Amino acid sequence: MFAEDFQERPYWWDAAEPALREAALPATCDVAIVGGGYTGLSAAITLARLGRQVVVLDAERIGWGASSRNGGMVSGTPKPSLAELTARFGAETAMAISQAITQAFPFLEELIAREGIDCDYVRCGRFVTAWGPGSYRRLEAGVDAVVARTGFSARMLPCDRQREALGTDFYHGGMLTDAVGSLHPGKLARGLAQVAEQAGVTLVDRTRVDGISPGYTLATSRGPLAARQVLVATNGYSTMPDGTQALPFLARRMVPVASFIIATEPLSYGLIDRLFPGRRMITETRRVTNYYRPSPDGTRVLWGGRASFGRTTAREAAPTLYHRMLSVFPELEDIRISHAWLGNVSFSFDFVPHLGVKDGVHYAAGCQGSGVAVMSWLGHNAALKMAGAANAPFALDGLHFPTAPLYRGDPSVVLPAIGSWFRLRDWIDRFA
Numbered sequence: 179m180f181a182e183d184f185q186e187r188p189y190w191w192d193a194a195e196p197a198l199r200e201a202a203l204p205a206t207c208d209v210a211i212v213g214g215g216y217t218g219l220s221a222a223i224t225l226a227r228l229g230r231q232v233v234v235l236d237a238e239r240i241g242w243g244a245s246s247r248n249g250g251m252v253s254g255t256p257k258p259s260l261a262e263l264t265a266r267f268g269a270e271t272a273m274a275i276s277q278a279i280t281q282a283f284p285f286l287e288e289l290i291a292r293e294g295i296d297c298d299y300v301r302c303g304r305f306v307t308a309w310g311p312g313s314y315r316r317l318e319a320g321v322d323a324v325v326a327r328t329g330f331s332a333r334m335l336p337c338d339r340q341r342e343a344l345g346t347d348f349y350h351g352g353m354l355t356d357a358v359g360s361l362h363p364g365k366l367a368r369g370l371a372q373v374a375e376q377a378g379v380t381l382v383d384r385t386r387v388d389g390i391s392p393g394y395t396l397a398t399s400r401g402p403l404a405a406r407q408v409l410v411a412t413n414g415y416s417t418m419p420d421g422t423q424a425l426p427f428l429a430r431r432m433v434p435v436a437s438f439i440i441a442t443e444p445l446s447y448g449l450i451d452r453l454f455p456g457r458r459m460i461t462e463t464r465r466v467t468n469y470y471r472p473s474p475d476g477t478r479v480l481w482g483g484r485a486s487f488g489r490t491t492a493r494e495a496a497p498t499l500y501h502r503m504l505s506v507f508p509e510l511e512d513i514r515i516s517h518a519w520l521g522n523v524s525f526s527f528d529f530v531p532h533l534g535v536k537d538g539v540h541y542a543a544g545c546q547g548s549g550v551a552v553m554s555w556l557g558h559n560a561a562l563k564m565a566g567a568a569n570a571p572f573a574l575d576g577l578h579f580p581t582a583p584l585y586r587g588d589p590s591v592v593l594p595a596i597g598s599w600f601r602l603r604d605w606i607d608r609f610a
């Protein structure tokens with residue numbers, strides 16, 4: 179199934195590999211930002227435009243994390259439903275949280291347009307496939323709420339019409355929603371970095387932050403950096419592979435989960451339009467979920483999903499994704515895989531993104547698997563708050579931020595059990 183020139187690295191890096199930078203580490207700055215993904219870069223742009231001298235540090239390259247590895251699906255959809263949020267936070271706060279997350283989608287659209295970022299952005303819509311008949315009924319019950327929340331249209335496609343949106347009979351129909359776009363994530367990361375540099379931000383790569391002292395001096399692998407303010411924007415890498423935690427408080431509240439993607443070789447002319455009429459983004463209601471799409475140039479299928487809940491390489495996980503792809507698109511059986519890669523998303527224990535302050539250090543994290551728009555928006559709001567420029571309260575700011583007893587940032591002991599439970603539930607839901 180692997181092409182001769184198969185590469186275990188993001189397909190996106192063929193066109194937009196995170197660049198190496200030469201900037202030296204300054205001794206001081208107004209604001210130091212730890213993490214050079216969408217969160218950190220978006221915050222840096224806003225702070226620089228408000229006159230702050232900003233340094234962004236990344237242990238790897240700027241944009242190396244999830245921000246240059248993701249599926250490129252742009253949405254502002256809260257993970258918990260409004261009913262779940264209401265049960266947890268009460269009606270007023272729940273509505274405010276839901277609205278705050280929904281605002282991420284127009285924010286990113288506007289940012290891309292305003293800054294002229296060349297990232298293949300298209301507002302293409304999404305088809306949310308129903309895994310079973312019960313999932314279809316639940317989607318149908320929520321259509322009006324999606325329309326009310328987003329202000330965009332949404333409608334159901336039953337089984338016998340699903341080929342209008344997707345070239346398969348595999349699902350039980352699904353929901354079409356227009357408040358979703360697609361882009362090239364590597365180009366977005368590169369574009370944000372360029373905008374930040376043009377705004378005067380110093381981007382320092384290959385510089386690990388090992389700790390932050392109470393006076394806001396960062397201990398880094400290249401020496402100290404004294405800052406007036408610090409923002410930690412490390413999301414799914416709040417515990418780095420070597421165990422480094424810039425802000426242990428945050429790491430103890432983030433559950434990093436690997437997400438895997440494969441890219442096919444270029445397909446024959448016309449096949450993409452048969453598989454993806456309308457070229458929408460595709461997601462599933464099943465718990466061990468898949469998400470997939472055509473590549474921006476319309477030549478390949480990019481198929482992502484939770485291929486493993488254990489420690490697995492992208493190459494080891496690729497056959498699982500490949501066979502799931504064939505079960506939906508059997509006509510791809512002669513097509514080989516050109517790329518496979520993985521990256522970390524991050525869940526909080528309450529499935530809500532968080533912005534806050536711990537001992538004077540600001541943080542913004544918790545994408546819940548979907549952060550292209552949401553984390554850019556969170557970074558912007560963190561920046562407004564830090565600069566004292568926010569003109570309204572932000573509903574995701576300062577919420578109680580739960581952790582679990584004995585949890586220190588490594589979920590590898592419990593994730594396989596959660597994966598087994600999800601697979602069992604999916605098996606039941608396929609027929610229920």
Ligand SMILES: Cc1cc2nc3c(=O)[nH]c(=O)nc-3n(C[C@H](O)[C@H](O)[C@H](O)COP(=O)(O)OP(=O)(O)OC[C@H]3O[C@@H](n4cnc5c(N)ncnc54)[C@H](O)[C@@H]3O)c2cc1C
Pocket residue numbers: 212213214215216217218235236237238239240241242243244245246247248249250251252253385386387388411412413414415416417418422423424437438439469482520521522523543545547548549550551552553
């Ligand atoms: C495979 C995959 C598919 C996805 N698909 C989608 C999708 O289709 N749509 C969507 O909306 N979202 C998707 N996401 C989620 C989305 O990519 C993330 O929410 C988003 O990129 C998070 O941005 P970030 O800036 O917060 O974190 P990241 O981009 O992960 O950046 C964090 C950075 O912090 C750095 N760092 C960590 N610790 C330190 C330290 N101590 N010192 C210095 N630097 C440090 C890391 O090197 C890293 O570069 C996906 C994610 C993955 C992995």
